[in-house]
Amino acid sequence: MRRNFTTYLWLLILTLAGVSLVSVPIRAEESAAEEVNALTDEITARQARLDELESRMEKYHDVIRQKQAEARSLNNDLAIIDNEVAGLELDIQVIELELDNTEAEVRVLDLQIQSEAKTVQRQREMLATVLRQMQQSDDVGMLEIVFSNNNFSDLFDELSQLEEVNSNLRQILDETKQVKEDMETKKTSKSAKLEMLVALEDDLTSRQEQLEGSISSKEVLLAQTQSSESQYQQLVRELKQEQSYIDSQLQTLQREIDQKIMDSDDYAAGVPIINWPVSNFVITTLFRDPTYPFRNLFEHSGLDLAVPSGTAVRAAAPGYVAFAKTGRMYGNYIMVVHGNGIATLYAHLSQINVKPDDFVGRGDVIGLSGNTGFSTGPHLHFEVRLDGIPVDPLGYILQ
Numbered sequence: 001m002r003r004n005f006t007t008y009l010w011l012l013i014l015t016l017a018g019v020s021l022v023s024v025p026i027r028a029e030e031s032a033a034e035e036v037n038a039l040t041d042e043i044t045a046r047q048a049r050l051d052e053l054e055s056r057m058e059k060y061h062d063v064i065r066q067k068q069a070e071a072r073s074l075n076n077d078l079a080i081i082d083n084e085v086a087g088l089e090l091d092i093q094v095i096e097l098e099l100d101n102t103e104a105e106v107r108v109l110d111l112q113i114q115s116e117a118k119t120v121q122r123q124r125e126m127l128a129t130v131l132r133q134m135q136q137s138d139d140v141g142m143l144e145i146v147f148s149n150n151n152f153s154d155l156f157d158e159l160s161q162l163e164e165v166n167s168n169l170r171q172i173l174d175e176t177k178q179v180k181e182d183m184e185t186k187k188t189s190k191s192a193k194l195e196m197l198v199a200l201e202d203d204l205t206s207r208q209e210q211l212e213g214s215i216s217s218k219e220v221l222l223a224q225t226q227s228s229e230s231q232y233q234q235l236v237r238e239l240k241q242e243q244s245y246i247d248s249q250l251q252t253l254q255r256e257i258d259q260k261i262m263d264s265d266d267y268a269a270g271v272p273i274i275n276w277p278v279s280n281f282v283i284t285t286l287f288r289d290p291t292y293p294f295r296n297l298f299e300h301s302g303l304d305l306a307v308p309s310g311t312a313v314r315a316a317a318p319g320y321v322a323f324a325k326t327g328r329m330y331g332n333y334i335m336v337v338h339g340n341g342i343a344t345l346y347a348h349l350s351q352i353n354v355k356p357d358d359f360v361g362r363g364d365v366i367g368l369s370g371n372t373g374f375s376t377g378p379h380l381h382f383e384v385r386l387d388g389i390p391v392d393p394l395g396y397i398l399q
Contacts, residue, residue, distance in 0.1 A: 029118070032111045039104045046097050046104075053094050060087035068296060074225055074232035077296050081218045084293065088211040095204045102197050109190040116183040123176045209284065210291055216376035217293030224374065238328045239298060239374070246323070246335070246345075250388045253322040254337055260320060261339035272317040272338040274396045275362060277346060278369065278380055281305035287392040294374065298329070301390035302345065302383035309350050309378040311369040315360040316344045316382075316397075324352050330381065331373025334366055342396070343388075347381035348372050 060083045067076045067083070225232040285292055285304035292300040319338035326332050330347035334354060337343045350370025360366055369380045384393040 029115055032115055036108050036111050039108050043101050043104050043108075046101050050094055050097050050101075053090050053097070057087050057090045057094070060084075060090070072236065072296065074221075074227075074229050077221060077232075078218065080296055081214055081221070081293055085211065085214050085218070088207055088214060092204065092207050092211065095200055095207060099197065099200050099204070102193055102200060106190055106193045106197070109186050109193065113183055113186050113190070116179050116186075119179055120176055120183070213284065213376055214293050220374065220376050221294075235328070236297065242327045242329050243298070247388055250322060250335065250337075250343060250385065254341065254343060254388060257320045257322060257337040258339050258341070261337075272319075272340060272342050273398050274316045274338075274342070274344065274384060274393070275314075275398055276305075277314050277316045277344070277382055278305055278307050278311055281307045281380070284379065287390075287394070293376070302347075302381055303393050305380045305382055307369050307378065307380055309368070309370050311380070312365045313346050313349065313367045313369055313380055315362060315364045315366050316384075317342070318362050319343075319360060321354045321356050321358045321360060321366075324355050327373065329374045331375060332367070332370065333373075333381075336360060336366070341387045343385045345381075345383035345385065347383075348375045348379060 063083045064080050064087075067080045070076055224235055282305070283303055284306045285300055287300065287302060289295075289300050294300075313334075315336055317336075317338045319336040321334060322337045322343065323333065323335040330345070332349040332352050333345060333347040334349065334352060335343055335345045346367060348370055349367040349372065351368040352366075353368075354360060354366045369378065371378045375381075382393060383390050384396045385391065
């Protein structure tokens with residue numbers, strides 16, 4: 001009982017003397033708080049700018065939808081590409097602002113975590129000091145302190161509040177625990193923000209590549225049509241004719257070659273395994289990609305694999321060459337039939353190394369990649385067809 005009384009007296013004296021266990025702001029923390037306030041203001045200003053840019057982007061998308069609904073023409077296609085370019089430029093600005101905001105939010109979280117860590121540390125140190133002083137004290141020393149107080153009557157008036165002092169101590173301990181929990185939550189939030197930064201950087205790279213492709217597509221369209229509406233309509237007719245020819249011829253050849261493959265020693269039941277036709281590539285356009293710049297003329301019927309001109313193009317599976325031709329859309333291209341209704345097409349080649357009816361083994365070099373035909377830059381356009389109909393190659397390629 002005497003020890004408890006001494007403990008209460010110590011806590012009471014510390015309280016009356018104005019000693020607080022709550023952290024006291026220091027100059028470094030004031031500076032950190034000012035930085036947090038400044039960063040928060042920057043984030044708010046950037047968010048207002050983001051809202052404005054997103055509103056402008058929607059207007060470009062409205063124009064694109066309107067033009068796509070109108071009759072096909074050179075001016076309409078050019079307007080679609082121009083609005084896509086403008087929209088992509090705004091999109092890039094949006095991503096850059098989001099990057100800046102996310103970096104600022106990470107910095108704010110860092111400062112808050114540091115501040116809370118210091119708060120926890122100081123509270124621990126102050127509590128340790130109190131406990132140490134209590135353990136080192138004795139009843140005589142305590143009584144001397146009590147009787148030496150100038151306001152002795154007030155001191156005893158405060159004795160009735162000892163339970164409140166004890167309650168305050170428990171509250172401080174609870175607050176310290178809460179600060180630690182908040183700190184852990186902010187650490188988790190910071191990890192999520194850092195992951196978001198990586199995703200935004202990847203998205204920015206993708207949008208920049210897409211912007212370059214859209215700008216190139218306008219140049220290609222103008223070159224192919226010589227800025228003439230009549231040349232544009234002629235181009236549309238030729239593209240349709242080329243696609244129609246491939247579709248009709250492939251259906252006939254598919255049946256013939258499928259039978260030839262079934263009669264050979266190379267026949268294997270089931271859907272053929274398809275390998276990638278080139279190495280060290282980057283997929284720049286997906287199957288039926290909604291961002292494909294020429295989708296107003298035709299759907300993108302395969303994958304675009306970005307590789308330097310002159311890269312070896314290999315047969316994705318064993319089969320017979322059905323086509324080895326030059327066309328307006330595909331440039332130099334090869335079609336290989338593999339059996340069981342599967343065929344593959346390799347387009348925009350700079351060189352063709354095979355001829356119709358040649359048998360090619362898996363991995364045989366059949367040509368070199370290039371930039372021929374309706375192409376915005378060096379790459380291989382690769383298609384997989386099932387019974388003559390283009391399908392997503394990613395569903396058939398051995399990953």
